[in-house]
Amino acid sequence: MKKLLSLLLALVLVFSLVACSDKGTETKSETKTETAGEAGKETAKEAETSAAIEKIALGTSVSLKSSKDSTAQKDVTIAALALDAEGKIVKAHIDVAQSKFKVKEDGTFEVAPESAEFKTKHELKDDYGMKKASGIEKEWFEQAKGFEDYIIGKTIDEVVAIETKPSEDGSHPNVPAEADLLATTTIDIGSFQKAVADAANHTKEAKGAEKLGLAVKTALGHGTTPAQDGKSANVQFESNISVTALDKDGKVVAALIDTAQNSVPFGEDHKVSSELKAEGTTKKKLGAEYGMKETSAKIGKIKDGGEWFEQVEGLENHLVGKTKDEISSIELAEGKPAEGTDLVATTTITITDLQEATVKSFDNVK
Structure with missing residues (x-):
């Protein structure tokens, strides 16, 4: 009897071990399958983002504002994109050059225009200070x-078609309505979509590029003047934007450069209406309307003068094949290409800030 019981116990033990072994195998198998699935998703995403760059694009959306304390403000939303052969976004930079400058009650300035410093929202990082109000504990740059991550693999038209809705308090008309995007982005994306849409109109071939760089240098223009001699104050913002496509050796394959030069005028009471809300533009978009060809012709260095957009295209072409150090070393005289250089044949405009932005773009690449 004892032998029979011992035999039965032994059989139970064997079956238990087999069952446990099968369960362990099943669990490992499931884990491997899940891991393979996740890896597959990652591989698909990597393949999507590593597609060859065919073109780069630069789009902007510009708005002008003022506050009740007589602070002039300009917001330039910038979309720098790299596109593949199918027009899908491979890489994306989204930034906003939000610049503010205060005019005192007597029409003079608190800060000398040449001393004013401006940073983009990306450059401000945590100092922008919206994390607590975001609802998802994420700062603006995050x-x-x-x-940016959400629009990878999409076409420009698909980005423009992203569904939005008003925020709960009604203060922002275009917050994401799509749950996947709303999980990471609760800010208004209306200006993002406008800038991306505009980028479709400003593209350039960039075959062989592997990285996309963007930088912005904002300063106050020569049109910034305090109230004097019976004239009211004026604040002129200049945001110089440079997008560069770089090859594996860090040389420029293609470049897109533009300047958003816009003014906020003040009245005789040294204030700007708090209702001011105008759309701004860029020098490239103005084209021939910018009106510098006649002045350029008088200088006599460029055949038929050369409008601003034509001269900046000369600069863009000059950058191709150059490294960061070579661009930094472009010789200038009073901010303009120096006499005797190849660049002066196409470009006689002041390029100090454009050069600085281009050099900076090498340090902000994707």
Whole structure:
């Protein structure tokens, strides 16, 4: 009897071990399958983002504002994109050059225009200070990155078609309505979509490029003047934007450069209406309307003069094949290409800030 019981116990033990072994195998198998699935998703995403760059694009959306304390403000939303052969976004930079400058009650300035410093929202990082109000504990630059990541693999038309809705308090008309995007981005994306849409109109071939760089240098223009001699104050913002496509050796394959030069005028009471809300533009978009060809012709260095957009295209072409150090070393005289250089044949405009922005773009690449 004892032998029979011992035999039965032994059989139970064997079956238990087999069952446990099968369960362990099943669990490992499931884990491997899940891991393979996740890896597959990652591989698909990597393949999507590593597609060859065919073109780069630069789009902007510009708005002008003023506050009740007589602070002039300009917001330039910038979309720098790299596109593949199918027009899908491979890489994306989204940034906003939000610049503010205060005019005192007597029409003079608190800060000398040449001393004013401006940073983009991306450059401000945590100092922008919207994390607590975001609802998802994310700062502006983190939310912008969420949008950048979300549009990878999409076409420009698909980005423009992203569904939006008004915020709960009604203060922002275009917050994401799509749950996947809303999880990372709760800010208004209306200006993002406008800038991306505009980018479709400003593209350039960039075959062989592997990285996309963007930088912005904002300063106050020569049109910034305090109230004097019976004239009211004026604040002129100049945001110089440079997008560069770089090859594996860090040389420029293609470049897109533009300047958003816009003014906020003040009245005789040294204030700007708090209702001011105008759309701004860029020098490239103005084209021949910018009106510098006649002045350029008088200088006599460029055949038929050369409008601003034509001269900046000369600069863009001059950058191709150059490294960061070579661009930094472009010889200038009073901010303009120096006599005797190849660049002066196409470009006689002041390029100091454009050069600085281009050099900076090498340090901000994707």
